[in-house]
Amino acid sequence: MQELQRLNPEQRRAVLHEGAPLLILAGAGSGKTRVITTKIAYLVIEKSADPMSILAVTFTNKAANEMKSRVTAMSAEAAGVMIRTFHSFGAWLLRRHSHLLGIPATYTICDQDDALVVLKNAAGERYEKQELRRYLRWIERAKDYCLGPEDDLTDVSTDRRLTDIYRLYQQRLEASGKLDFGDLIMRTVDLLRRQPEVRDRIRGRFRVVLVDEYQDANAAQFLLLKELYGPENYLCVVGDEDQSIYRFRGADVQNILRFPEAFPGTEIIRLEENYRSTQNILEAATKVVANNRERLGKSLWSKRGAGLSIGLAVLADEREEASFCAALLEDTAPGADLGNTAILYRNNYQSRIFETVFSRLHIPFRLIGTLRFAEREEVKDGLAYLAFLLNDRDEVAFLRIVNKPSRGIGRSSLEKVCAHRTAGWTEACRAALQELSARSRRGLEEFLAIMEQLSAELPRLRPAELVRKMLELSGLHAYYASKDRTEETGRLQNIEELVNAAREYPRGAEGLAGFLESLRLDSSDEDPYERVNAVNLITMHNTKGLEFDRVIVTGMEDGLIPHYREGMEEELELEEERRLFYVAMTRARDRLILTGCRRRQVFGTYKFRSLSRFLGEMPEGLLEPMTPGAAAPAEEEAGSEYGAGTGVYHDRYGPGMIIRKWQEGGHTLVDARFESGKTARFVLRYANLERISLDDR
DNA sequence: CAAGATGTAATTTTT
């Protein structure tokens, strides 16, 4: 197999390895995906392994899809290999054994929003939203550790009410015939433990189990691996303890650190040659992460030259930070692909200023990982109709859609329906009908009629047609069409997109359930691998597994990175933040630029900030200060230029023109007329008027 | 019952 020749000795050793459990410690950019995919192809081609007997598990769909396409490129036969995320593997197994678990085969999956609704209904009105969120976090955490309500939860929280609330939540969830993300792992473990014959059958089928990004495994996922791994099986996990960044989600570095203890006889192979970054970038990143104690340690090296220095720019505020980045982008060679640059930040909200500044300057950008399709209100509405169609015990779906679009069914009417609640909501509705006012009754009858019609169509229609029908019958299409006219959001487009998304799924309940599952578990509607000439705006977490020619890490300030939050467990959190920064830095191939602000707006007022302590952990000589003035267009001292006739842009008023300028009380004042027809007077220094050319509208 | 108005609170990271 010629791919083997292209590997370095350690990579080859990892591919050829068999027998004992294998832990591959793969540094950033060391070609770990290549090793896994080649290993799969090697097993199929050279060792004549049955593709069906191989299971490869990842954490994100992004990674799973990437792996799938690379594997099939090497061997068409290997298309039969099962490559899934942990969650989707659990979902698959649970669906096939739903009869053993007392859950419907067409169960739907709760996302966090849905789970919060379930919890709210379960716990009653007496809790505030924030409290409920806290409890939900604890419940999720418990599930990360495979702990049920009856288990000792003191490691999760010592709150006395947690056990009760957790139990109520779980009952309510099960009564609704739904599973949450945690269930997908926890109940799979449960299934394999309680049904030894299922476990043995699975062990018999998947003789080879490969796990990517193992450093992000949580306790439940570890336990799942334990169940999958029998005496006849081969287990290989790949990971990098320095890139473990999902502690908040229950990921535990100890999982990878202690893998050799948990699986006796484990052999370790280190991949330390980095193929991605220049020496400078690598050295800086390595020096920073070396401050961590919780690591096995490896020494990354690269054959690439020293390369460019690492740029450091300190800007006045986040607005200047964004313009600085914009100037860098505008400086790039004509024809160069903006898609080769990524702008990274710690918190999602930091993207906002980049969006505004870039839009104004007509710099194309795309937000990666944020606007999740399935989490939009209008999409959730549509999905709720479909979920309810599959399972009329689904309380979350029912409450969402019974009166959306409005059918005149208000709170009091709903309470009457709830009083009749039995197993299914259809029944409860029918039972409550005669107690309702004429108006509410008509509305509810209409709702029931809609669902009945759709139910009749369910076995006959393919999901795409069914979705179309649902949008019409439910009135959602009309509802969002009229809304869209006034609000000009793309909501109508989004729900129509639902029709397209449903194509390719087989007809009937199973097909529909499969469609809903993929939407829930595969939220990546923006494909970072797709070539687009637009700069990438992305959180540090979301960059895992990605790489870019040029990376700008923004917000290099104490409090942002490392992120501060009260009550945090100092040392552990700090090491996690350091790993996150390490991940961010090692995404860069050729050029790494760090930016921070002297002050930043917090809740509308400016706060002074100090630079990130991580900057001090980098070798002195590698950092090269960049002067904002050189790259950013001069704005401050341009006061003298804002004469009458100057085109300006104001945040509130939009584009306009200066019509008069004069001095008064030591300040320069201007009057401006805007396109809206309004005029306004500003103190030039404070007004944040941006210059634009007049034909630039 | 629903849309508008007004007041108050708050920003990690994601399958």
Add this chain to the structure above:
DNA sequence: TTACATCTTG
């Protein structure tokens, strides 16, 4: 600054 929750009005 904005998001969201509660109150008020049509």
